Structure formats: C-alpha cells, structure tokens
Amino acid sequence: MMDKKTLLFAGIAIALIIAAMAPFIASSNPDGLESAFFGIFGAKDLQGSSLDEEMAGSAEEEVTGITGNEYSFDSPFPDYSIGGMSKFGEAAAVIIGTLLVLGIALGLSRIVARRG
C-alpha cells in the first residue's frame, strides 16, 4: 500500500510519461467525429481509409455555411504544436498541458474543499 505522497508522485510520473510519448505514438487519422463528418460530406468513404484533402477543406466551409457559426479563436498551441518545433515541440506542449491541468485541479480542489 502506497502512502499519499508516493501515490501522488507515481501518478504524476505516469501522466508525464504518457504525455511525452503521446505525439510519437498517436495516430494522425481523423477521430470518430471528424471521420463521420468527412464521410457525410463526401471527403471520405465511411469505411474507407483515404481522405480527399480538397473535399475535406470544402466540407469545412460547407458546414460553416449550414450552422452560421464562424467563431474562431487562435489558441497559443494549435493542435498541441509549438510554433516551428517538430514532435518534440508537441511533446513539450502536451507536458505543459498535463502540468497545467494538474496544477489547476490541485488548486481548485483545495479552494473549493476549504470553503466547506
């Protein structure tokens, strides 16, 4: 049985190892929702594996026309990338995100729990 500190550090270590490996092992295929979207808008066969990049681009324009939601936001690290850096930049981005989530979760939990 691990004590509280050991559990915390073991957990953080596991999260950081996953974060560091993520860009190297992750698939760049579209996810389930994107794949359904490309299939429905004719950029990809539902059960096929090749994506028509041109059709994919026009599908994105088409859907904006349907919903009228043109909101866009420039995130600092789009798609987990750090400007100009390769996979190592992505690993750094995921590690930064993991540590940030850890910090916010710890901080917010402490603040909320103390109020009670």
Place this chain on the structure above:
Amino acid sequence: MHIPDAFIPLPQAAVYWIIALIFIALSLRWARKELSEEKIPLVAILAAGIFAIQAVNIPIPWGTSGHMMGAALAAIVLGSPFAAVFILTLVLIVQGVLFGDGGLTVMGANIINMGVIGGFVGYYSYRGFYPVFKSPYAPAFIAGWLSLFIAALACAVEMAIAGTFPLGLGLFSMGLYHAVIGIIEGGITASAIYLIATARPDIMADTEGVPA
C-alpha cells in the same frame, strides 16, 4: 469527439452552455462536500492523466482514430458522476483554450457529452453491473465502453439538431466508430482501476461496496 465551433449554431451552443453550467455548479457542490484531503491528490492525478491520455489517438479501422475519454474512470474511482463533470470540465477548458482542441462556443456541448453523459453512464452502469460480476474489472470495461458509445450517440443527435449530420447516417457512423473506440475506453478504464486498486485498496473500497 471534441466538437469544433463550426458544427453547432450559436443559439444552440448557448443552450448547451447553460445546461453544462448547471452540471458544473452541481459538480462544484460535490467537490465542496466530498473532497477530503485524501482525495484531492487523486483528483489532480486523474485530471492530469486523463488530459495526457486524451492526446494519445489510437488507430482503428476505416482510416480513423480515437482516444480515451476518461469520464467513467473518474466517476468510478471517485464514486460520483459529478467527479467526472468536475475533471472533464477542467480538461476541456485547457484543451480548448490552449490547444484549440474542441471549440469554445460549443464547449458546453462537449462538457455535456464527455463529462455529464460520460460520467453518469459510466458511474451507473458500473454500479449496475457490479453485483452481476462481483469484481470491479468486467463492470469497469462495460462502463467505459457504454460511456463512450452513448456519449457518441448523443453527439450525433446534437449534430442532427444542428443540421450538420442527417440523424440516421450520423448515428450509424458515430456508433460504428465509437463501438470500436469504446474497446480502448473499456480496456484502459479496467486497467487503470486495477492499478489504483493495487496501489491503494482503501481508495477503491468505498466505491466497490455498491450499493452505498
């Protein structure tokens, strides 16, 4: 299944945000009542681990990939669906604001699908199946699979209301892909529960002993 901004019209996105905010408020109430000094590190580890594992897209057939959601895991380990709402909301805010993963106007819908539906389906299916198997692992697998699958179907319904997907085809394709991705969700949920139960059997003790 992070919905981007363009997929939902703004008025509908606002409705999803309002519903999400109600659940976020309830999850904060859960946190205030239930978060002991013992549980705070566990919440933080689960949040960080779920963020990291969500970056690992695993290839599935049909030129598609999927990653774990983590809501069932959070809800089972912490013993409440609101734990999943609390943790997934934090993860989704960081993903959306810093990494452009999931839209900001539609974040309410993403919180509903992954946090609320994922958490409630995960938690209650785990509790429902626990007495059948009398062991945490098979129920955890089923809870993980169902939580992802139902969340994906909910997402397809939202896409149909938005006019983005036709209902039938949307349900079919989202269901098909996520039935496979759910195997990843179930497998990692059961494995993580094994690891946590091995490291700290006391933490799991109060959630294993269904019904409370």
